[in-house]
Amino acid sequence: MTALPLPRWEQPRTRPMPLPFSWADQERHLVRHLSALIRLDTSNPPGNEVAVARHLARELARSGIAHTVLEASPGRANLVARLPGSGQEPPLMLLGHADVVGAQPGGWSRPPFSGEVADGRVWGRGALDMKGQVAASLLIVQLLAAHRIRLNRDVLLVVTADEEAGSRLGAYWLWENHRSLVEAEFAFNEGGGQRFMTPGGPVYTVQVAEKGSARMRVTAHGRGGHASVPRSESAVFTLAEALLRLRAFAPESVLLPASRRMLGILADLHPGTGAQAIEQLLKDPTWDRANSLPIDPVLREFVVAGLHNTATATLLSAGQRPNVVPVEASVVLDGRLLPGELPDRWVAEVQRAVGDRVEVELLHGRVSHAVHDDPELLRVLGDTVAAHEPGARLLPYINPAATDARAFPETKVLGFFPSASDADIMRLIHAPDEHARITDLMFGGKCLLDAVLRLST
Ligand SMILES: [Zn+2]
Numbered sequence: 001m002t003a004l005p006l007p008r009w010e011q012p013r014t015r016p017m018p019l020p021f022s023w024a025d026q027e028r029h030l031v032r033h034l035s036a037l038i039r040l041d042t043s044n045p046p047g048n049e050v051a052v053a054r055h056l057a058r059e060l061a062r063s064g065i066a067h068t069v070l071e072a073s074p075g076r077a078n079l080v081a082r083l084p085g086s087g088q089e090p091p092l093m094l095l096g097h098a099d100v101v102g103a104q105p106g107g108w109s110r111p112p113f114s115g116e117v118a119d120g121r122v123w124g125r126g127a128l129d130m131k132g133q134v135a136a137s138l139l140i141v142q143l144l145a146a147h148r149i150r151l152n153r154d155v156l157l158v159v160t161a162d163e164e165a166g167s168r169l170g171a172y173w174l175w176e177n178h179r180s181l182v183e184a185e186f187a188f189n190e191g192g193g194q195r196f197m198t199p200g201g202p203v204y205t206v207q208v209a210e211k212g213s214a215r216m217r218v219t220a221h222g223r224g225g226h227a228s229v230p231r232s233e234s235a236v237f238t239l240a241e242a243l244l245r246l247r248a249f250a251p252e253s254v255l256l257p258a259s260r261r262m263l264g265i266l267a268d269l270h271p272g273t274g275a276q277a278i279e280q281l282l283k284d285p286t287w288d289r290a291n292s293l294p295i296d297p298v299l300r301e302f303v304v305a306g307l308h309n310t311a312t313a314t315l316l317s318a319g320q321r322p323n324v325v326p327v328e329a330s331v332v333l334d335g336r337l338l339p340g341e342l343p344d345r346w347v348a349e350v351q352r353a354v355g356d357r358v359e360v361e362l363l364h365g366r367v368s369h370a371v372h373d374d375p376e377l378l379r380v381l382g383d384t385v386a387a388h389e390p391g392a393r394l395l396p397y398i399n400p401a402a403t404d405a406r407a408f409p410e411t412k413v414l415g416f417f418p419s420a421s422d423a424d425i426m427r428l429i430h431a432p433d434e435h436a437r438i439t440d441l442m443f444g445g446k447c448l449l450d451a452v453l454r455l456s457t
Contacts, residue, residue, distance in 0.1 A: 009068050012061045021147070026139060027442055031117055033059070033135040034441065037098075038115035038124035044099035047169070049161035050077035052098035052131075056138060056159060063142045067157075070178060072169035076161040080174070080181045083141055085151030085456060092456055093156040093187035094141065094448070095413065096134035097163030097170060097404055100126035107432030120438050127436035129429045130190040133417045134159055136445035137188075140452060151456045158182055163404050171407030184411050186377060186455075188448060191399045191415025194423035195392075196296050200269030203395040204385045205302070205423075206378070207415025208258055210399040210406065212368030214335035214343035216311065216350060218242055220358045224327040235329040236318050242354040243313055243331065249353040251308045253285035254338055258371045259306040262397050266303070269393070270295055298423050305400035309346045311335045332363070336400055339368045371398070372412035377455075384451045385418055388443065416451065417444040 033055075040051040053069045060067040060081050067081035079098075085091075103112035103125045110116050112125040122132070141157045143149075160170030174182050191207035220242060222235035260282065267278040274294050281289045281303075290304045311333040318329030337346055343365025351360040373396055382394040405413035419425065420443035428434045 009066050010057065010061060011066045012064045023442070026143070026445070027438065029142075030135055030139050030441055030445060031122055031438055033138060034122045034127065034132055034436070035115035035117055037131040037135060038122065038126050039113055041113045042099045042126070043102035044162060044164045046075070047099050047161055047165075048075045049098040049170075050075050052134075052159065053077035053079040056081075056134075056157075059138060059142070060157075063145045065141055065145050068181075070174070072161060072173040076169040078161050078170055078174050079157070079159045080178070081141060081157040082181075083144055083151060083155040085153040085155065087153070089153035089456070090185035091154040091156050091183065092452065093158050093182065093184035093411065094137035094452070095158050095160070095187040095189040095404060096130055096137055097160045097190075098131075098134065099161055099164050099170075100129065100131070101164050101430050104432070109433055112432075112434075121435040122438065122441070123433070123435040125434055127434050128426065129434070132436045132441050133190055133444065133448075136417070136441060136448055139445060140449045143449065144452070149453070149457060153185075153456050155452060155456055156182065156184055158187075160404055167404050167407050171404035175407050182408070186372070186374075186412035186414060187405075187408065188416045188451065189403055189405055189413050190417065191401070191403045191405070192397075193416055193418040193444060193447075194298070194426055195419055195421065196299055196395075196423055198266075198269040198296070198299075199271060199274070202389055202392040203265070203269060204392060204418045205395045205397050205415070206381055207399040207403070207405070208373045208378075208396040209339045209371040210368055210402055211305070212337040212339065212341065212343070212366045213402065214309075214311075214337055214346045214365045215363040216333040216335055216347055216360050217330050217363055218333060218350075218354060218358050218360050219328060219330040221328055223325070225325045227323045227325050231325065235326055238357050239318065239329040239331060242358040245354050246311065246313065246333075246350075250287035251310070251349070251353075253287060253290065253307045254309075254341075255282070255285050255307060256338060256340075256371065256398070258339075258373055258396060258398055259303070261373070262306060262395060263303065265393065265395055266295060266299070302397050302400070305336070306338075306398040309335065309337050309341055309349070310400075311346075311350050337365075337368060339371055339398065342367060366406065368406070369409045372414060374412055377412065377414070380454050381414070381416060381451055384447055384454060387450065388418070388447050389420075416448065418447045419444055
């Protein structure tokens with residue numbers, strides 16, 4: 001491997017004077033930045049994250065914060081900024097990604113890259129995933145710098161490229177090529193902060209782990225021929241039967257300590273029948289019990305995903321001509337693995353489930369790394385949410401999806417950006433009309449700032 005040139009740090013000389021502080025001013029800054037970031041189209045592919053990196057670099061320069069822009073390939077830029085602390089504790093990272101999934105033209109009531117501000121919301125692709133949290137993280141380092149907060153550790157702002165397409169030119173590239181710049185004890189990232197109202201009060205999720213993956217292909221073979229002669233046996237029918245078996249498949253439940261803790265908190269919050277059902281599930285976990293818990297349906301999805309490896313059929317393919325019986329039919333399964341599970345083992349289990357008339361092969365697998373449930377860190381985050389909404393509790397969970405956390409095996413990456421609105425709003429992620437409520441952004445920003453102050457001062 002050829003050595004990369006050492007990154008050139010921009011160290012602005014000016015340090016702005018602390019300004020009189022008002023939350024109304026912070027809100028204006030946050031909205032202005034988010035709107036500007038949305039207008040920079042970073043649909044991946046092609047990404048073009050350098051536009052966001054430059055915008056952030058200009059802002060950081062204005063605040064006198066050292067930073068560097070590192071391109072993994074032309075246009076695919078990552079930004080690292082560092083606010084120095086005393087070095088007493090290892091660094092804390094505010095992590096975010098600059099790219100967004102593209103936007104299909106249909107279904108949007110406002111252009112997806114308008115960044116329009118209307119009805120108390122900022123509209124456009126990336127408002128929730130995750131330029132809102134990036135804008136808030138920028139604001140936080142700017143505030144820490146402007147108010148000359150004495151930090152007991154360095155605070156890093158790391159904004160990556162390529163998260164939506166696997167993190168290869170972003171988080172993985174940074175970890176492999178510039179590790180010393182992004183080493184941190186823990187990081188706050190996307191993937192948590194959804195609010196749920198339960199009978200026992202509000203909870204906010206925090207991602208303490210995420211699932212690994214096992215992408216598979218299931219292939220059926222059969223005799224080909226002219227489609228004018230119908231047959232009861234064909235690759236297409238064999239595949240269809242395998243898919244029906246997959247639908248009926250109830251994978252074995254695995255109760256990791258992180259899920260046990262989550263269920264314990266949920267039992268507290270659902271007195272009566274909810275708690276009874278959860279107790280039953282804890283004693284004898286099964287797919288059916290998890291799927292019939294009498295709790296909020298989205299929370300139930302998290303419970304189910306946190307107890308099971310899964311396989312979801314996504315891409316079907318068979319045949320090339322309408323009048324030819326294909327000799328092969330296949331489907332891609334998106335498999336998700338609990339932390340520590342091995343892809344090969346899950347492939348073998350799926351093979352048993354769909355039967356031996358089809359072949360299951362692993363296309364790509366990744367083991368998810370550890371669960372980051374440091375009790376002291378979770379206590380601090382729990383105190384933080386309770387300080388911002390009296391009575392609120394923290395709900396550590398295993399994110400079924402993947403984030404940049406996958407690329408930082410030695411950092412405790414937690415998904416934490418609390419949103420004041422109920423979790424329904426998260427349904428807009430990757431969907432048309434994505435938007436963020438300004439009150440949610442401010443709530444998330446205040447919680448995140450508070451957590452950083454509790455942990456770094
Ligand atoms: Zn994201």
